[in-house]
Amino acid sequence: MSELLSYFQSQRQSMVDLLTALCHFETPTLGKEHVDKMGEYMEAQFRQLGASSVTRIPQVNVGDLLVAKWNENAPGKPIMFLIHIDTVWPLGTLAERPVRIDDDGRLFGPGAIDMKGGITVTLSAIRGLVERGEMPNRPIWVMMTTDEEVGSIYSHDPIEEYAKQCGLVLVMEPATIDEALKTMRKGIATYRLDIEGLPSHAGNAPEKGINSIIEFAQQAMKLRDWNDYKRGITISVTMVEGGSATNVIPAKTVGHVDTRAMTVADWQETYDRMMALEPMVPGAKLKVSMINGHKPMERNETMVRSFAQCKAIGEAYGLTVREDMSGGGSDGNTVAALGIPVLDGLGPQGDGLHALHEHVVLNSLPRRSTLLAAMLKDWDFNK
């Protein structure tokens, strides 16, 4: 075992305490005042760990974003941690499911793995380096967002703005159940279909109406045929609402479609096909809009190289570093689409994201903190 790893293992209890404290902030994305309370706590943590500046990016609908910087004027490009403090859990969840640790050393609690565990190891890695006097002389940034769970609608542009200045972005989303990083994430795009027909009495003059539900049904069947599981393209009709009364030919139908793709090319092709949809029922009007879109985080050459360096650094400190893929998107997709080197799934081991059995495997906290600290010390942008 490396000396750095045994140091972080000696800090295990303080990491458990920190994770517990973070889980005690209830931070539903749209509960701005609650999220801002945790933001204040985070700002105090950043300052206590010696951040040379903390910039606030105010928000109206969600919690304020923060960007903390260490060694701002040091040479070289920054390494930036990307964390989000919001969770999918409504207020009151904590009272229903208080934080608990089971006999296998797993900590259960709302938001524990997504992503208060990732925040814990970020702060712990920096704390460790500061306390050991080993903070490397390079710019280190932490960008804290507050709306990841609603698709980063407000933080998307700030994330791009800061990520563009960096040499490496570390996305602190959870690792897999096997503690693997996520080196590939599917791209996502959700679309809304607005269909307009013409109302008419279903008994007296059905032939004079234009049935928007029939139009939607035909589109839905067509979309189903676009699924290509081998290529990893999935098109799922997920919600539909239409009609106004049982005896009226429905004039309005709204449908929602979830699409996923493995490559940027497939993502783009799906986008082009969606936007080119034409109505099939004579007289019906169809409007297609993309509501939310994240291009895939491809396992391309940049990703392969970044992961290889991460694995080599981890092994030098006695760690096993694995990789896997994910069907879900994250802010890693946004950063990767810019061509900036990114590593995702650097949070602790665990399971149950957005589910009742959400938990963090506590023994992975020292291992992840070691990996992060080692990367800050040894990362070479030229490799």
Ligand SMILES: [Zn+2]
């Ligand atoms: Zn997350």
